[in-house]
Amino acid sequence: MAPKKRVVKRRDAAQLSAAGPRLWAPWRDEDLRSVRSDHQACIFCFGKLSEARRRERLVLFENRDVLVMLNKYPYNNGHVMVAPRSHVASPELLARADRAVLGDAVAASIKAMRASLHPAAFNVGANLGLAAGAGFAEHMHWHIVPRWVGDNNFMPVLASTRVLSQSLEDSYKQLRPIFKNLGAELS
Ligand SMILES: [Zn+2]
Numbered sequence: 001m002a003p004k005k006r007v008v009k010r011r012d013a014a015q016l017s018a019a020g021p022r023l024w025a026p027w028r029d030e031d032l033r034s035v036r037s038d039h040q041a042c043i044f045c046f047g048k049l050s051e052a053r054r055r056e057r058l059v060l061f062e063n064r065d066v067l068v069m070l071n072k073y074p075y076n077n078g079h080v081m082v083a084p085r086s087h088v089a090s091p092e093l094l095a096r097a098d099r100a101v102l103g104d105a106v107a108a109s110i111k112a113m114r115a116s117l118h119p120a121a122f123n124v125g126a127n128l129g130l131a132a133g134a135g136f137a138e139h140m141h142w143h144i145v146p147r148w149v150g151d152n153n154f155m156p157v158l159a160s161t162r163v164l165s166q167s168l169e170d171s172y173k174q175l176r177p178i179f180k181n182l183g184a185e186l187s
Contacts, residue, residue, distance in 0.1 A: 043069075044083045044139040058172055060179035063186065065098060066105040068179055070171055076145050077166040078117050078175065082106050083141035090128050090140055101186065106142050108185035116178045119146030 044067065049059060058070035060080065071079040082105050084098055091099055110122060123145040127134035166174075 042087060042139050043136070044081075044141060045085075045087050055172060055176075058168065060172070060175050061182040063183055065101045066186070068105065068109055068182065070168060070175070071143070072168065074145075074168070074171070075123075076147060076151055078113055078119070078146045078171055080109060080113075080144050080175070081141040082109055082144065083139060087139050089138050091126075102142070104186050105182070106144065108182050109144055109179070111185065112178050112182060113144070113146050113175075116175070117146050120149050121147040123147060 043057070046057065046059075049057065049062070054062075058072060059067060060070060061068040062085075065085055066082065067085060068080050068082050071081055082102065084094055084102050086094060086098060088094055091102070094102065106124065110124070113119065113122075124142060126140060126142050128137070128140060130137050
């Protein structure tokens with residue numbers, strides 16, 4: 001049995017390395033692949049949320065224009081997504097004012113995480129379109145992934161396994177009080 005397992009792992013590693021730059025590969029939104037691609041099933045489109053529903057949906061902040069939520073299958077602790085409230089696939093489809101608010105929300109989220117999580121760096125980006133790796137392409141969203149020195153160890157490369165030190169629940173508990181006040185940064 002043991003040799004067979006090793007062969008499988010090698011193939012996984014080869015597939016991963018062939019997939020392209022590691023930093024972008026995790027942003028394939030695997031968690032969203034099963035979501036139906038219509039407006040009703042969109043995880044970024046919702047009405048008023050109770051605190052319990054907000055926690056279930058991992059929504060850290062929402063106002064009339066933008067929302068911030070934790071990624072259900074994070075690449076790293078504190079991996080959040082920032083999306084406009086408008087159900088659009090690409091930034092040029094947003095009104096100019098909405099683009100500005102979205103940019104402000106990305107900056108405010110980075111500022112909030114810098115102060116609370118003290119990361120050494122960030123990966124920030126978006127996958128626009130299925131061919132770019134977006135699991136759910138109809139509602140654009142920015143990914144913000146805080147990074148710490150040494151967080152990307154050999155495990156993701158060799159075994160396609162991400163090692164996270166914090167549960168989603170703990171991430172939510174840590175970040176919700178901070179993001180709750182994000183509106184002050186955006187007004
Ligand atoms: Zn949507």
